[in-house]
Amino acid sequence: xxxxxxxxxxxLAHAVVERLQxxxxxxxxxxxxxxxxxxxxxxxxxxxxxxxxLPDGDGRDFLDRQRRAAxxxxxxxITARSAVSDRVGLLDLGADDFITKPFxxxxxxxxxRAVLRRQGGAADNRKTYQGATLDSTAGALLFGxxxxxxxNRELRLLEIFFAAPGxxxxxxxxxxxxxxxxxxxxxxxxxxxxxxxxxRLEGSGARIETVRGLGYRMVAV
Amino acid sequence: xxxxxxxxxFLQLSVVAAILSLAFFLVLRSVAERAAEGTQDxxxxxxxxxxxxxxxxxxxxxxxxxxxxALSMLGTxxxxxxxxxxxxxxxxxxxxNDLPDPPRLGRPGEAAFHxxxxxxxxxxxxxxxxxxxxxxxxxxxxxxxxxxxxxxxAISQRITATATAVGTGFFLLATALSLFAAGSxxxxxxxxxxxxxxxxxxxxRPVTAKAPTELVPLVDALNSFMARLRASLLRTEDFIAxxxxxxxxxxxTVRAQAEVTHRKLNxxxxxxxxxxxxxxxxxxxxxxxxxxxxxxxxxxTDSLAREDVELRQLxxxxxxxLSPTAGLKDIALQRxxxxxxxxxxxxxxxLQAALLNILDNAIKYSPEDSxxxxxxxREDALTLSVADQGRGFADMDLDRLMNRYERGANVHDVxxxxxxxxxxxxxxxxxxxTLSIATNDGGSGACVSLILxx
Numbered sequence: 001x002x003x004x005x006x007x008x009x010x011x012l013a014h015a016v017v018e019r020l021q022x023x024x025x026x027x028x029x030x031x032x033x034x035x036x037x038x039x040x041x042x043x044x045x046x047x048x049x050x051x052x053x054l055p056d057g058d059g060r061d062f063l064d065r066q067r068r069a070a071x072x073x074x075x076x077x078i079t080a081r082s083a084v085s086d087r088v089g090l091l092d093l094g095a096d097d098f099i100t101k102p103f104x105x106x107x108x109x110x111x112x113r114a115v116l117r118r119q120g121g122a123a124d125n126r127k128t129y130q131g132a133t134l135d136s137t138a139g140a141l142l143f144g145x146x147x148x149x150x151x152n153r154e155l156r157l158l159e160i161f162f163a164a165p166g167x168x169x170x171x172x173x174x175x176x177x178x179x180x181x182x183x184x185x186x187x188x189x190x191x192x193x194x195x196x197x198x199x200r201l202e203g204s205g206a207r208i209e210t211v212r213g214l215g216y217r218m219v220a221v
Numbered sequence: 222x223x224x225x226x227x228x229x230x231f232l233q234l235s236v237v238a239a240i241l242s243l244a245f246f247l248v249l250r251s252v253a254e255r256a257a258e259g260t261q262d263x264x265x266x267x268x269x270x271x272x273x274x275x276x277x278x279x280x281x282x283x284x285x286x287x288x289x290x291a292l293s294m295l296g297t298x299x300x301x302x303x304x305x306x307x308x309x310x311x312x313x314x315x316x317x318n319d320l321p322d323p324p325r326l327g328r329p330g331e332a333a334f335h336x337x338x339x340x341x342x343x344x345x346x347x348x349x350x351x352x353x354x355x356x357x358x359x360x361x362x363x364x365x366x367x368x369x370x371x372x373x374x375a376i377s378q379r380i381t382a383t384a385t386a387v388g389t390g391f392f393l394l395a396t397a398l399s400l401f402a403a404g405s406x407x408x409x410x411x412x413x414x415x416x417x418x419x420x421x422x423x424x425x426r427p428v429t430a431k432a433p434t435e436l437v438p439l440v441d442a443l444n445s446f447m448a449r450l451r452a453s454l455l456r457t458e459d460f461i462a463x464x465x466x467x468x469x470x471x472x473x474t475v476r477a478q479a480e481v482t483h484r485k486l487n488x489x490x491x492x493x494x495x496x497x498x499x500x501x502x503x504x505x506x507x508x509x510x511x512x513x514x515x516x517x518x519x520x521x522t523d524s525l526a527r528e529d530v531e532l533r534q535l536x537x538x539x540x541x542x543l544s545p546t547a548g549l550k551d552i553a554l555q556r557x558x559x560x561x562x563x564x565x566x567x568x569x570x571x572l573q574a575a576l577l578n579i580l581d582n583a584i585k586y587s588p589e590d591s592x593x594x595x596x597x598x599r600e601d602a603l604t605l606s607v608a609d610q611g612r613g614f615a616d617m618d619l620d621r622l623m624n625r626y627e628r629g630a631n632v633h634d635v636x637x638x639x640x641x642x643x644x645x646x647x648x649x650x651x652x653x654x655t656l657s658i659a660t661n662d663g664g665s666g667a668c669v670s671l672i673l674x675x
Contacts, residue, residue: 009470017476022484049417080469081462097542101473102506105480110545151590152548176484180549181499189589 001125002044003027006036006059007078016049021104024163024178028180032056040071047112048075050095060093064171067094074115074174078103100139104135110152113137127162130205130220154177154200157193161208161218170215225426226410227403234399238392239263246388253380257373258345265347266332268295269366270564273351276362282380283353283360304339306365309353320365323348335453342369409433413440424523425451433530454520461516465509511640514574518644522651525568532563532572532603536595539576541585550589554580557596565603565673567652572671575648578608578641579669586611599675602654613660613667645671 001018007013009029028043030036034054036048048066052059063075077090077098086181090098096115099108116125117137125136132143139155141148148160160169160177173186178193179185194216196207209219263483271291277284285307295303306316313418320339326348327333333348346367352359409432416430418527427444483495540554547554576595583593598604654673661668 009474012470012474012477015474015481019481019484022481078473079467080473097545100506101469102476102502103473104503105477107546110549114545114548123347151551153551172489181483181496182503183478183550189651200396 001025001046001116001186002042003047004030004036004039005049006033006054006062007032008032008053008054014019023105023109033059033062034104036062037051040073041050045073046116048073049076050075052079052081063090063093063095072119075113076108076115078109086170090197104180104182109156113139114187127159129162129165129218132201132204132206134158141200141204148200148205150200153193154196157197158200161197161216165206165218168211168214168217174216223549225409227407231399232404234402235396238395238399242388242392243397245391246384247513249384249387250377250381252375253384254373255535257376257380261345261368261373262332262334262347262384263367264295264297265334265345266306266349268292269332269349269364272305272366273349274317274360274365276307276364278360280355281354281358283314287315294365295368296337298373301372302342304344305366306364308365309362310360314362316365320346322363323365326350326363336370336408337367339362339367342371342671344369345373348606386627388464393562409436419441425454426524426611458520460517461513465513468509469506472502472506481504484578502514508640511578511644514578515640515644515647518571518574518647520652521568521571525651526570527566529564530569530572532565532597532605533558534562535569535572536576536605539573539580542594543580547584547593550584550587552584552589553592555592555594557594559597559599563597563599563603565675566674568648571648571651575645575671576605576607578644579671583607583609583611583667583669602663602675603673604670606668608661608666608668610666613665614658642669645669 001035003025005013005016005027007016007029010031011033011058014031017029020027028039028045029041039045050063052058054062058209063077066073066075074096075094077095077100078101079090080101086157092163096118099111115137115140127134127136133143134141134155136155136159139150139152141150141158149209150171160174173192174190175185175187178190194210201207205221206218208216208221210216254556268291271288271294272285273476275286275288276292277286290584292305292646297303304317304320306313306318306320321337321672323333323346325333327350329352330349331349335346337344337346344367346365349364351362351364353362354360401593411433413428413430413436416428425447427447428440430440432440462612475666479495479502483492483499486495536556536558540556544554577636578594579592587593588611593607593609596606596608598606609633642658649656649671654671657670657672659668659670660666
């Protein structure tokens with residue numbers, strides 16, 4: 001996905017950019033509303049991550065102007081204000097969702113996904129491998145005329161494999177991607193999910209292979 | 222403790238009444254006695270004058286034909302004994318020889334009064350001097366009439382009894398009036414006290430009860446104090462929000478960098494260390510959020526907004542909001558809602574805060590791959606229930622769980638501050654309802670219900 005991050009705190013912005021890039025997303029960073037408008041003039045984004053307090057204005061005004069100009073790019077507000085009363089106004093102004101600092105990146109991703117699903121999806125959210133298509137937005141696996149609904153973690157795990165077919169992923173890498181860092185989980189859990197995916201993929205041209213001592217990879221049948 | 226104003230006022234008014242009653246008694250008695258004494262004196266004088274008028278001088282001898290009426294008029298006042306003596310130039314002409322001479326004589330024709338002991342009794346005496354005889358042969362006659370004072374004493378006793386009765390009555394009446402006056406003077410204070418006492422613990426609106434002029438400065442001082450307190454509370458809330466805000470951005474930086482670092486590290490013990498760090502950040506952030514929510518709930522409870530809230534929409538919005546978070550653990554938020562809109566008058570933000578906190582708890586304590594069911598029913602009351610398939614409340618003291626910062630005994634592995642249920646309970650109470658928590662039938666999972674009166 002392609003993100004525009006509007007955030008004036010450089011350290012936070014760099015960390016967020018780096019973290020999103022680790023998951024394979026493209027991120028542009030704008031420090032000010034002016035810079036953000038310049039970015040929006042030349043590129044299309046799947047999603048805008050917006051901070052509220054910016055040096056050249058209030059993020060809420062930016063949001064309001066976007067909506068008045070009928071620009072429908074989804075906006076997720078990153079707010080430092082956690083009170084319920086602060087949140088209500090944001091949604092009324094046309095934000096699609098918000099997330100409170102400090103945030104969990106898996107939660108941010110889940111929110112992005114939910115927002116995109118509500119919007120009808122970004123263009124490049126389907127990936128196909130060996131005749132099997134993964135529709136991230138719909139959360140479904142399609143092959144041979146079948147449409148299999150996936151649960152959240154199955155979808156996220158498949159996304160990792162579909163992004164790089166043939167590449168071996170270690171158990172601990174998959175753990176990191178699949179479980180929130182504040183949850184305790186054992187590596188056995190990965191085996192459970194891989195087992196489920198194998199069932200889902202039965203009958204398609206793809207399968208998940210165990211690479212002894214290294215991890216898992218998706219290969220052609 | 223200082224003596225009560227009511228008591229002091231009553232005592233002071235009673236003492237004044239007692240002094241006035243006593244003065245009244247004394248004045249009444251002395252006026253009446255003087256009047257009675259005056260009457261006796263007048264009759265004694267009239268009697269002596271009548272005797273004097275009966276003196277005749279014939280051939281240098283003074284004779285007296287004692288008029289009966291002169292002595293009988295004394296009997297009209299009382300049954301007291303009467304003594305008299307008529308002396309001419311010092312010789313007793315008639316009467317009691319031993320009746321003493323008056324200590325001094327008035328001018329001729331004038332009556333001189335005095336009181337004297339005679340024959341063991343107190344007598345009132347009058348002496349009248351008269352010159353009798355022809356031009357060159359005159360003699361001085363002294364007519365003394367005396368009367369005992371027993372009748373007067375009886376009259377005086379009657380007067381004293383009457384004065385005592387009147388004085389006592391006056392005192393009792395005045396005391397009752399002062400009791401009433403003290404009560405009615407203090408009634409505005411009672412009213413004001415009542416108006417302040419009846420308030421909720423967080424009601425800081427100005428006092429509007431009508432106060433008499435003397436109490437206006439006190440009410441003004443009270444109102445200005447409450448305004449300052451309110452402003453100070455508001456400042457505190459702003460301060461908490463601002464402090465949370467200031468802390469959250471750097472925490473977000475630390476957390477994001479920690480996630481990046483975690484991804485890059487390979488050694489399990491290093492990864493574990495970063496994981497602990499992230500858990501600590503999440504814990505502080507969650508606690509700050511709940512404390513802020515709790516402060517907000519406490520503050521909003523004062524001036525509860527009663528707007529029209531549609532509960533189905535509120536449940537749907539809140540579930541939509543938390544679905545992505547629940548999805549991370551493959552938890553499905555099931556909704557069991559009635560077919561029709563459900564309206565009630567309530568504070569929407571508070572209800573949202575309550576539901577968010579209950580749901581947040583449920584998601585935290587639910588196992589992976591489970592369902593959380595939010596149901597809304599309307600019978601005698603509105604019941605908004607959140608049932609999960611988590612570990613439930615085991616055998617814990619359910620009442621204690623709703624205390625501030627109190628957490629269950631079986632949740633040490635989950636990040637939490639223990640304010641979630643307190644917030645929900647405060648919201649329920651603010652709306653006149655209750656929060657009920659129970660372990661589901663069959664012993665698995667918890668059910669937390671917000672029960673609100675219609």
